Amino acid sequence: MKKCLVIGVVLTALWSCQSDDAPAYTATPMPLDIPAFFASSILPPVIPLDNPQSVEGVALGKKLFYDPILSANGTQACADCHLPSNSFTDNRQYSIGSEGDVGTRNSMPLFNIAWNFEQRFFWDGAEATLENQIFEPVVNPTEMNNTWRNVTESLDASPIYPELFSAAFGTTKIDSVGVSKAIAQFLRTLISSNAKFDRHLTDQVPLTPEEQRGLAIFLDESRGDCFHCHGNPNTPLWTDNRFHNNGLDEFFTDRGLGAVTGDPRDDGLFKTPSLRNLAFTAPYMHDGRFNTLEEVIDHYSEGLVYSETISPLMKNVATGGVHLSPEEKSDLKAFLLSLSDQSFIENPVFQNN
């Protein structure tokens, strides 16, 4: 009976949904160029049905990403805090807004975000989709300090954007949704998959003894045990895209995920960043407190601080950590740097050209 009901409803829906409208506009499809290891090891990228990748959409998104027209005073583009040379973050502890205001968190690098299966964006997971994430910096007073009305008016008045929007979405009507969709399409193309370690996995290049020892520490539960949050060689992301309290502070001035969910159990939890491209993404942590990888490793080795919400994955908290030897720290750093992808930051397709 249930199946028959479904069939009936479907037929009725088909009848009622026939449209006399002209066919919807379709831009030129541009599927993501998914690396083989990504395709074979993890789920497909998350691409919303209402925002398929297209040649024209990506081109528009890239144009918008590099254009200061999105900021109120026309001085700041997304790329000012998300530079290609820094794996699409910047080298400041806190990013500086268009009016010179200093933010409170470190700019996040941007790559492989189409594989954020958790679909929580920002350090605190405040936004549930990449498209939504893009709305926020434009109107944030300490970032671009603009209004969407002003943005759309500026874009409408531009000699180029109406045509670009028309090509991307089949309409000259410019709105915040179209802007966010286009930028999201561009951001999803930022795929990093050609680090030395990637080439090692396909036997193109061997790891050095230091890098091999560093990998062993990374995977060793009694030493690094980094893999439970940052993944392992079986998968390419090097993050779980989840939220943890990694023992930075006893008390929180920034509640992180807790401020978003309102759940005190989430206080002090921040998103796990990917370990790819660390060579380009200093400073580190959500607040950019560590300038070097050595400081990061020291933190996990002997700097862990207890708080109520500290992740159970943090080891030996009472003594500050697992106390790696100087040699182990050096080896671990060598391995971590093997995950950096020079070709990604130099990829001309991603540059402002």
Place this chain on the structure above:
Amino acid sequence: MNISVLTRVSIFSLSLLFLSACQDDDDRVAQEVTPEFIWTQNWDGAPLANADFDVTPLTNANGETLTLSKLVYLISDITFTNAQGESFSAGDYNLVDAREGLGLSFSPDVLIPEGIYTVAFRFGFDDEDNALDYAFLNSADGGWNVPAMLGGGYHFMRMEGKYINTQTIPESEVNFQYHTIRAADPSTTPVTLQDTSFLVNLGQVTIDENTTIEVKMNVAEWFKNPNTWNLYELYTMLMPNFDAQVLMSQNGANGVFSLGTVTD
């Protein structure tokens, strides 16, 4: 595309015909069905809900007070065996995340004739399944796979939390990670492996259309029987601990899972 009024009327009439023709269910014959499994968790009978994680103090068999932060586990190969010894199984798997409420309901991808079956499943993966590659599991819970140097394959369970160390002044919280995997001894060459997944027999269940089967996990049993678990000794770095994996498997196979409510 336009369609004619006549066509629309025809489709609508056909829809009504379908609806009316399906009114009579009384004389149906035995049909093939797929039961639904509901996975619930409790601590010696007290239900565990999201609000209990990180909050509710629990006492294990060894007397330690603990809180749970995470409880994610893998089941596979749900099998239905009838009185004639004929077995039905989809050979698929389900990942349950008790805190996040994911995978709590699962229907194996198999159709079986209505009837009485002995129902069983496997906790974790046997060696055959553990040798395969699963994109979903590689992407789940931040990566459910196990690094090769720890024996490879997949986690069977990640249970994490904190226990109160009463031997310090003042008392202190200590993190624990009760992770179960296939036992592996990486100190040998090649690595010594032992399958520590286990079968759970739920007993006989009458299965017909819309049958729902509750499977209860008593989390306290992981710490209880036959091995009284001492968190002071076994709280961390358990994945490369071959003997600990065997002990955890023994406890898991002895009373952790049981048949709950069966509804039609």
